[in-house]
Amino acid sequence: MGWMYGFLCGAIVLTILRYGPGLWRDWRAFQAWRLQHETLVPAVALATAAPAPVPTPEPPLTSYELPAYDPTILAGAGLALKNPPSNIAYIVKAKLHDPEPYWFPLGWSYGVTDVALNSAKFVGDVNHVALTGFTDSGKDSWAVQALLYLALMNTPDKLQLAIVDGKGGLSWLGWGDKAHTWLLAKRIDDIRPAMEKLKQERERRIEVLEAANCEKWEEYDKGDMPLLVVFVSELMLLQDATSKTELADWLNTELTSSRAAGIRYIVSGQTFTRMDTRWRSQISLYIAGYQPRGDADEPNTTFTTAELKKLGIRRDGAVIGVPPSELPVPPDGAGVFTCVQGRMVVTMRAPYYDKAHRQMILSKLPDKPKKALHRNADQALHDSLLRNLIGLDTTLPSTASSVLPSGDLLPVREAAALSLGKGMEADLSASEKRGKMAGFEPHPLTVNGVALPVVALDEVPLDEQRRIVETAATVSSRGQLCQALYETRGGRKYTIVQIVCDAAGLLMPQAKAA
Ligand SMILES: Nc1ncnc2c1ncn2[C@@H]1O[C@H](COP(=O)(O)OP(=O)(O)OP(=O)(O)O)[C@@H](O)[C@H]1O
Ligand SMILES: [Mg+2]
Known part of the structure; x- marks a missing residue:
């Protein structure tokens, strides 16, 4: 029996030596062909089928x-x-x-x-x-x-x-x-x-x-x-x-x-x-x-x-x-x-x-408010941004x-x-134990019922807007307001008063006429 095993093993070794390199070459060639085929097919299919592109929504941060x-x-x-x-x-x-x-x-x-x-x-x-x-x-x-x-x-x-x-x-x-x-x-x-x-x-x-x-x-x-x-x-x-x-x-x-x-x-x-x-x-x-x-x-x-x-x-x-x-x-x-x-x-x-x-x-x-048209982003908006950023729902x-x-x-x-x-x-x-979202409570700045800012901050600084809105309650015209705040009734200071009053709906000229 021993000689039969020996003969069989010898035959296998000889076959591998004889045909092995050729078979290996063929296998590699097949793999290369398959790879090329697989990558080409979808590209060709895409080129011919060309379905209308579906707009993908902007991925949320989450x-x-x-x-x-x-x-x-x-x-x-x-x-x-x-x-x-x-x-x-x-x-x-x-x-x-x-x-x-x-x-x-x-x-x-x-x-x-x-x-x-x-x-x-x-x-x-x-x-x-x-x-x-x-x-x-x-x-x-x-x-x-x-x-x-x-x-x-x-x-x-x-x-x-x-x-x-x-x-x-x-x-x-x-x-x-x-x-x-x-x-x-x-x-x-x-x-x-x-x-x-x-x-x-x-x-x-x-x-x-x-x-x-x-x-x-x-x-x-x-x-x-x-x-x-x-x-x-x-x-x-x-x-x-x-x-x-x-x-x-x-x-x-x-x-x-x-x-x-x-x-x-x-x-x-x-x-x-x-x-x-x-x-x-x-x-x-x-x-x-x-x-x-x-x-x-x-x-x-x-x-x-x-x-x-x-x-x-x-x-x-x-x-x-x-x-x-x-x-x-x-x-x-x-x-x-x-x-x-x-x-x-x-x-x-x-x-x-x-x-x-x-x-x-x-x-x-938040974007800059359009000139004197709408209010600036407030804390609540900012909070929702943060929630969105880290994948939270509306409830904190x-x-x-x-x-x-x-x-x-x-x-x-x-x-x-x-x-x-x-x-x-x-x-x-450690911070988990504190658990609170301190600093995230909405707290818009409201002066005399007007939520500030009413115009972009680079146009009129916030404290300036507040002073104008505050003083508007104590005077009856924009000229008086300007005088009270800046000791003048014209120029750039008057324009600032006008911008803020227009945006906040204060001391409107037609209201006075009416
Ligand atoms: N933190 C970072 N980690 C890895 N790569 C960075 C980092 N910051 C910047 N780079 C790489 O370095 C490049 C140059 O960065 P940046 O323009 O900020 O340099 P700079 O110091 O302002 O250059 P310059 O002096 O020319 O104005 C970036 O385009 C980016 O590829
Ligand atoms: Mg630079």
Whole structure:
């Protein structure tokens, strides 16, 4: 029997050796043909059948997949995440039960035991911010994600934005029509008037605060003076539009006095090397991207390369802060920033939202009211936007457990030793316990039965609108109103009175005639 098995095995081996290569070739050819056939057939069918395209409805935000956080770290960037979440719903969801006024995300890193979202607040935390980095390091993208988040979470009566771009405004397409946008300077010619407008607004606010006996904006409680966040996209363009000394003087004055007036600046540029940097004493947070030269580290963070290296080492020896000149070069290092606040140095990667995502978020923000025609978006509208964003129905839940589908998000933990003092606050379960949607109750500003604002805020600031509506109840004509408020009966001030009265239906001329 043994010899028969031997014979059979030998025959099989010989057959494989003889015909095997040919059969293998035929099999591969068949597979290639099949692949080609399968990919071609639908394309041909589509071309011939060509059914009328069915318009697909815009996918609701909730249709976005929210996979768990990817904790991979980007090499050479401390503990910055390589692929931070690219959907704003992550952040909205994570902060939903712990809303803090004027909170904004900085970037993602790995904390001590988990993924961490580093953040800051424009009230009770940081004042003005400096944002720097080599070309294509992601400065504008950083600002867009921060301002989008701020606008999502704060209604236009609480937050207004001024964007001084000067490069054509391509990063800010669509922002000009939004109720949050108080100023959008797109072209180089717009820069000087924008600087002047900012100065006037600061002066006007100081006058209002003085009249209300307030030492600072935080004390002012009439609810009609929104925080104004100013983003200066490229500081060198402001210098080109003015001069080195003029810019330095303007920055010094504005940054020094704006804080008390409820104005916060994010001053951006490739580097502040060789600029007059007296104003830097007003900066409380540095967000610094890649720099090709080591001597650029100090002007952009206040620390030298060697100091940053020392400060960037955590107690357990982990490198969490990397000097800008040693960060990965863009495009690999795009969106990677070393944040410096006081003596805390942390490197992180900002979330990046692609164009479709940015535009979708923008489309959900309230538009500017048409001139004096209808009212601005109120808090209730804003709430419904947020609900839509995170996939809630109209009823707000009382606990986070009903909001967060189990397992779709890993808990974000505070980056304990490395957070800039404000890493995402502990894990979500702590905020779940609070459960309340504090800060999301509708509270439209109503004065003498008129819900404000009645006209766009860039046309007439909210506090101005309130004063006009308030005073209208005490006088019998618009001329008297103008006189009472501005000690004049004509000019630009009268036009403002007219615009607001028309929109609110106050002191209508025909009513007087009747
Ligand atoms: N957080 C990020 N993660 C990954 N890639 C990013 C990130 N931010 C920006 N990028 C990439 O870098 C590119 C440049 O970004 P952006 O225009 O914001 O840079 P910039 O610093 O403003 O450039 P410039 O100095 O030329 O104005 C983006 O188009 C994008 O591809
Ligand atoms: Mg840019």
